[in-house]
Amino acid sequence: MFEEFKKLIKSETYFFLITPAYMWQIMFLVLPIVFVVVLSLSAGQGAHLVQSFTLQNFYEVFQLSQIRIVVRSIVLASTTAIASLFIAYPVAYFLALHIKRFKFFFLFLLSIPFLINVLVQVYAWFFILEKNGVINHVLMMLGLVEKPLNFLNSYFAIYLVMFHVYLPFMIMPIYSSLEKIDTRLIEASYDLGASFRTTFWNIILPLSMPGVQAGFFLVYVVSFGEYVIPSLLGGLKHFFVGTLISEYFFIGNDWHLGAAFICLSCGILFISAILYYVFFNKITVRSKVIR
């Protein structure tokens, strides 16, 4: 009997160790999300925020103007993800497979932009793109323009800065999976007579796909909900999902609509992510050798 009791205590220890993190997760991640869904399906005011069940919110949110914004965010996220994928891949490749000695230094160099405050980055771009900013100053000095151009508050600025901020996110996952490739596989490919191109398309790229996928989805999902960059660089002219949500919650003060909008955009995001996933799988399953 004593033995069984001791066994119970032992499992109690495990229970005690695991609980706090799980509790935290459930209370502060799962519950809020559930609450958002509940909000989207209800109506009410003030203290009785969740008073009645209704689908009205979804009707109101499922309009062309809102959907257009979601689509705009999807386009932004996709462009950011795809563009940074193509730009970052060669860099990750170079770092993983060409640098032998200064790896540490380069990794360090590439980690810094990753962990700098987004605000600082945006502010830096402000500096450059503003009416009195560096670019305009240089352009005027060179006599190319007479009046300062307005770069801020434009799609151009948003896309540019998104791109700049999310590039490092893409490098790390691709780098890790490239690093893990057994160099002997590449050597074997050359040994068997393949050219660099063939080796790259058939050996290196497929083996790095896990990292490519990880990076792509990370950037895609996170940039979809981006608030800071569109807000500061797009102003009130161009709305994206992030800024619109903030609008609902802080300015419009209609939390139910906001919640419904979140559900809508997350739903569309999820579907698009699945489509991308299927696409990725399609292109990685090949049996023929690409020349």
Added chain:
Amino acid sequence: MQLRLKNFLLPCYVVLFCIFLYLPIIILTIYSFNEGGFPAQWKGLSLCWYYDLFASIEIWRVFLNSVFVAFMAAFLSVTFGLMLVYGARKFTTNIASFFYSNILVPDIVIAVGTLSLFSYFMVPLGLITLVIAHTLLGLGFTIPILKARLDELDPRLVEASLDLGASAWYTFYHIVLPFLYPAILVSTLLVIIVSFDDFVISFFCAGSSAQTLSLYVFTMIRSGISPTVNALSAIMLLVSSIFILVISLLQVRLAAHDESK
């Protein structure tokens, strides 16, 4: 290595890439030393903006708030993460994967959800609610890092320790913890950085009373370019770099240790 154009292409590309990545920051840092207010006029080197920065009581207050939140969040997420990872080490199913969603779910969804939840239950918004939300974020970082490191621990070492008569706690304290030490350090630093950098969650969940560094910078940016913010950004840059340097060094040491086995 032959000196052909082909061989130069990739390195050149990488260099251009690095320049693009760093350009804004470098310009910002340079101009933080500019005497003149506006970037267009280069008046000369000066530390005056830095003096202003350090003299501003408001900035210190905001800074200390951020420090409080960051350290609390780091402490909580590392502790809870450690407990989870160690407690679940013998489980065959991967418990930790549940926590990967912390990083994947967009900030804004977490922010809004937490805001609505707290408001509904009439929990006053402030630094504490921020700590709670940041701890959640932190768990998403600490758990994968700690788990990865713990997985590298040879289970025979734990068995050997028990075999030699040590209790479970003695084993944990003397054998497991020293092994996890670099990972604990890395995750602590990482959570601190993430907490300092966080804007979206602070924006939604801090309420009107609590101001953190990110929020402060945000309001300053909204009102146009301010040279003090330049100096602040430069300093934040420096501190982040130092943190990352430490993290990178730790990771190198981790890798070196494993190789020599």
Added chain:
Amino acid sequence: MKSIKLVNVTKSFGFDLILKNFNLEIPSGKFFALLGPSGCGKTTVLRMIAGFEEPDHGEIYLGNTNISHLPINQRRVNTVFQNYALFPHFNVFDNVAYSLRVKQFSQDEIEYRVAKMLKMFGLEQLKYKSVRQISGGQQQRVAIARAVINEPDVLLLDEPLAALDMRLRERVLVELIELQEELGMTFIYVTHDQTEALTVADQMAIMGKKGQIEQVGTPKEVYEFPKSTMVARFVGSTNILHGNLEFEHETLYLYLDEKNRVLVPMVGNWQELLKQDRVYLSIRPEKVELSKSPLIGFTNHVVGTVSAIIYHGRSTQYNIALVNGTVMQVFEQNEEHFPKETIDYDDVVNVYWQTENSVLLKS
């Protein structure tokens, strides 16, 4: 010093049944070897004695105490791991002193005992060296010292020579034998290498692929008188002839086929084996003599052709194809005291052995 007894132990991992009603007695104070092929469960047996696993059914006794479900750290049993499991962040001194520190001995006592142990293993020079910087052989000695300093009743060794190179292995085997004699501790040595087992063991047990005990005995008993073809084949190499057993004219014959027969010793349970359709005969290769010219004095004689000659340095192995197709291995020592006839490929040779050097086996 205590003995170990496993009584009706059953152990499964998930759906894999490793041991079923397993019984084994290991005498106290002896160097005991547990030998078997990979995957037979010998490591599981060791781990259950140490406490890293617990039996699903059955009991394990240390002396007279039932330790089946006693926690690892309360058993007076210590393990030397295959990969040594030295604590990498401790130096040699700290590793060896670990169990003493756990028991909270005084610093002086610890210093004294560790010094004594280091001296015993020739490790004094390495006292404060990090365990990562010492050689494999030295690491192993630290692992053993760390376990032995605890003065356990039983020392378990899990394939200790696996990570060492050939030269070192032989030396370490001898050192282990000396150590066991000096300490008088019960040693349980698990291995899949039969040479190691034969060298060190006072007593050994052979386990088969399905987790059953094939035979227990001294090395000589196991080698000279194997109880099954599995043991005969696993411990050393052997020739297995098979056929039908017949008792004619007060003599026991094994008919390899209709025409060829050999004499078989009438020992053991030969009468029962008469009833079996098929019976096996084991003859060790070194117990067989080859000669082109006829020899007298041997009780058994067959004829065959040389199909292979393999030079082993100390000995030469000849593969002889018998008339009925069986191939026999013969080891001839290359002592070359006096000129001998040369045996070449495809030569027809006479194969001789003494009946009493062969062993009749049931399976």
